[in-house]
Amino acid sequence: MKLYQIATLVSMCLLLGGCGSAASDAHADALANGKAIFTTGRDSQGQMIAAQTPPLMPSCQACHGATGAGGLHLPGGAVSADLRYSALVSGQKHPYTMALLERAISSGIDDDGDSLNPVMPRWQLSKQDLHDIAYYVLHELK
Numbered sequence: 001m002k003l004y005q006i007a008t009l010v011s012m013c014l015l016l017g018g019c020g021s022a023a024s025d026a027h028a029d030a031l032a033n034g035k036a037i038f039t040t041g042r043d044s045q046g047q048m049i050a051a052q053t054p055p056l057m058p059s060c061q062a063c064h065g066a067t068g069a070g071g072l073h074l075p076g077g078a079v080s081a082d083l084r085y086s087a088l089v090s091g092q093k094h095p096y097t098m099a100l101l102e103r104a105i106s107s108g109i110d111d112d113g114d115s116l117n118p119v120m121p122r123w124q125l126s127k128q129d130l131h132d133i134a135y136y137v138l139h140e141l142k
C-alpha cells in the first residue's frame with residue numbers, strides 16, 4: 001500500500017469517528033438494551049415487553065434471578081432454567097447460539113428442539129429487542 005493510500009484510510013477513519021467505534025457502540029447499545037429488558041421487563045425506549053399469553057412475571061430476572069442462575073419454583077411444577085453460559089453453552093449437546101436463543105425466547109423451543117414448559121412465556125419482541133436480550137444472556141450471564 002502506498003503512503004497516500006494509508007493517509008487516506010487514516011483520515012477516513014477519523015472522519016467516521018474512529019475505526020471500530022461504530023461496532024463497539026452497537027455492542028454497548030445491545031448490552032444496555034438487553035440488560036434493561038432482563039432486569040426491568042422494559043426496553044431502553046421504556047416499552048414493556050409482551051408475550052403470547054400474559055406472563056406470570058414481568059421481567060426475565062423475576063423468574064431467572066439477577067445472576068440468571070434460575071432454580072425458582074413456579075406454579076405447575078415448573079422450575080426456571082439456569083441461563084448462565086455454563087448451563088446454556090458449555091457441556092450442552094447442542095450449545096445455544098444467538099439463533100437458538102432467539103428461538104427459545106420467542107417460540108419456546110429449546111436447543112434440543114423440545115418445547116419448554118408454558119410457564120416460560122413465548123415473548124413477542126421486536127427484532128432488535130429479541131437480538132439484544134439474546135445477546136445479553138449469551139454474553140453477560142456467566
Ligand code: HEC
Pocket residue numbers: 037038049055056057058059060061062063064074078079080081082083088101104105110111115116117119120121123133137
Ligand atoms: C414467569 C417466569 C419466567 C419469565 C418471566 C421468564 N422465564 Fe425463561 N424460563 C422459565 C421457566 C420455568 C423455564 C424452564 C422451562 C422448562 O423447564 O421447560 C425457562 C426457560 C428459559 C430458557 C431455556 C433454557 C434452557 O435450558 O433451555 C431461556 C433461554 C429463557 N427461559 C430465557 C428467558 C428470557 C430471556 C426471559 C425474559 C425475556 C425469560 N426467560 C423470562 C420461566 C420464565
